[in-house]
Amino acid sequence: MKRNIVIATLTAAALATGGTVAAFAAGDDETATQRQSSAGTQVVADRDDADDRADDVNDDADDADDREDDADDRTAVATGDVDVTAAEAIAAALKSVPGTAVSADLDDEDDSGKVVWDVDVLGGDTWHSITIDPATGKVLGSHTEQEDDTAQVRAALKGSSVTAAEAAQAAAAKGAVTSVDLDDDGGSRAWDVETRATGKADQDWQVDLNSGKVTTDRSDDDED
Template sequence: MKRNIVIATVAALALAGGGTATALAATGDDDSSAAAKKSSVQLKDDNRDNDRDDDRHDDRDNDQDDAKENSAEAKAAKVTAADAIKAALADKSGTAVSAELDDEDNGGLVWDVDILGKGSTWHSVQVDPGTGKVLGSHTEQDEDGDANRVAAALKGASTNAEDAAKAAAAKGTVTSVDLDDDGTAKAWDAETASGKGAESDWKVDLQSGKVTADKSDSHDDNDSDDDDSDDDGSDD
């Protein structure tokens, strides 16, 4: 339910389509000009794109690089996910649906917070992870029915996004909170990073706020490994 991804996709289509998608990107009250403000948290380039001498170690090196990047981002963010959500809601009224710590192309680190406002209006708010100040925002109208699905998922819920972020913080540094409204078990998805950058996925119950480990990702990884094994065997 990360609406910022949708917004970025629309913007990319506008460039690729020679203006065809420009009208879509401009739908609603667009105050994205304020998003030009630079984040106070700038990440250093660790030359992660350098060629490796031995291709056999690529996966291992990439995993180490990812963990190093996750650790750097988590440590650099002085503002928690819960505080970022609070700041975003102070700027745009509505219901917070997701918050994600995101590194931009210019090296800046920001919190992207998605808020469902009145009349099926979506706000994507960028919050500085160093100061907690709002850097900018983008507004668009719902066109794919996400608003109705979100409203149905949150109907009667006792745990909001800020509550979920606070609950998951007991497991590590929260780097994202997102509404899981696709499964039968309604919950918040939360991701945390340890001091060494290891990522963990959690489910936060919409009613009780109880935090449990999310086993679905590890299960998918195991299935992928099994498929690879089967493919290797079939080639013999």
């Protein structure tokens, strides 16, 4: 009788011990799963951080390219590589393709390092982009483009008396004109002109479409 009681007690103890071991084992499995899940989450977070850093590097590179292009343009103006004014570039473009000049920009041609005038001319319903040599005024190339704002541009220029070339000439007293573009947004429609002068920062001007009056462009200040 006592022997049976002892055996029963030992059996219960063994079961209890086994259950505890099983519980510990289960606990270990759960902990391992949690650790694996946590590690996976950390890998994803690290990958996201790496992608963010790569995006920042690309943004910095783009900014550096923009600054380099601006520096090339300034160097060209300062060293006399640009003998042809914005007004003269527009005149040369209009001889090649009759129409209405809407913009002229001194720019780096296809990132090749060569600075050229890019003149946009609206002829009929077709947009023409014409490349002008800034040293000789020679037409280097021309191609047509598709634009969605043709009607908007025509509406902005309707009834105006000051052309892009005349706007460039009016602003030339402020410095070397490097771009002239039509600002057709909002109610204050005008020619936007950018100039560069030795020892001074680039300046933006607005030229009235009818009077030709030159005023400081305050739009950048408003955005700041």
